[in-house]
Amino acid sequence: MKKILLLPIILNFAFTSELTMLQLSGVKAQVENEEVLIQREIHSDCIKFAMEPELFWGEDFAKKEVSNNCKKTFITSKGMVQPINYNDKVKTVGELEVLEFIKTKYNKSVNNYALVDTRPKSWYETGTIPTAINIPFDELEEDELFMDLYLENLKKLGIKKQKDTYNFDNAKTIIVFCNGAWCKQSHAALDRLIEMGYPQEKLFWYRGGILSWNSMSFTIIKPKE
Numbered sequence: 001m002k003k004i005l006l007l008p009i010i011l012n013f014a015f016t017s018e019l020t021m022l023q024l025s026g027v028k029a030q031v032e033n034e035e036v037l038i039q040r041e042i043h044s045d046c047i048k049f050a051m052e053p054e055l056f057w058g059e060d061f062a063k064k065e066v067s068n069n070c071k072k073t074f075i076t077s078k079g080m081v082q083p084i085n086y087n088d089k090v091k092t093v094g095e096l097e098v099l100e101f102i103k104t105k106y107n108k109s110v111n112n113y114a115l116v117d118t119r120p121k122s123w124y125e126t127g128t129i130p131t132a133i134n135i136p137f138d139e140l141e142e143d144e145l146f147m148d149l150y151l152e153n154l155k156k157l158g159i160k161k162q163k164d165t166y167n168f169d170n171a172k173t174i175i176v177f178c179n180g181a182w183c184k185q186s187h188a189a190l191d192r193l194i195e196m197g198y199p200q201e202k203l204f205w206y207r208g209g210i211l212s213w214n215s216m217s218f219t220i221i222k223p224k225e
Helices: 002-025 095-106 121-126 144-156 185-196 209-215
Strands: 027-031 034-038 091-093 113-117 160-162 165-167 173-177 203-206
Touching (some): 095 113, 095 209, 144 160, 173 185
């Protein structure tokens, strides 16, 4: 009986360890016909600092003794913090799950999976997660003046519009994200997709977004024109 009870724990530990290792090995992906290694890009100056509270906690979150190469500055006064879960059907994921998604899903079947940056194009162009496509949250609203753009966005997700209904037979499994836990753009994109009837089991939410991704020193790229 003990062996039977321990087996799920052992399997879960093995899975977690393999997932954790992705931040060390990195994940390779094709972006615009170029191979990109997605990894934690930590400056050598940062390695020598131990995780000691006197170095990390203060009004500026880092003391002057810490190299500027090891510091990041974030705006903390904007946005409305979103709950950890969108609902009980759409799973919230973190950085390691995004890496695993790119490695085992996107890299093997780009026609069935997509990482979706829901921020406006101007934000997307300043830097995004490698392999991410840009579908701004407000371009998921049907607009007669921009119908071609709207239909193109649906096509990127594998959705077909049929008069007043939508066909989700080829809908992709997607992860959506925006600027951070205080950004409502990806939340709004999920609202619209679910309103259309998008299968919720195919929707995942990276709540941390660019802010969390950048804070962990993972690779960010600027999309080519």
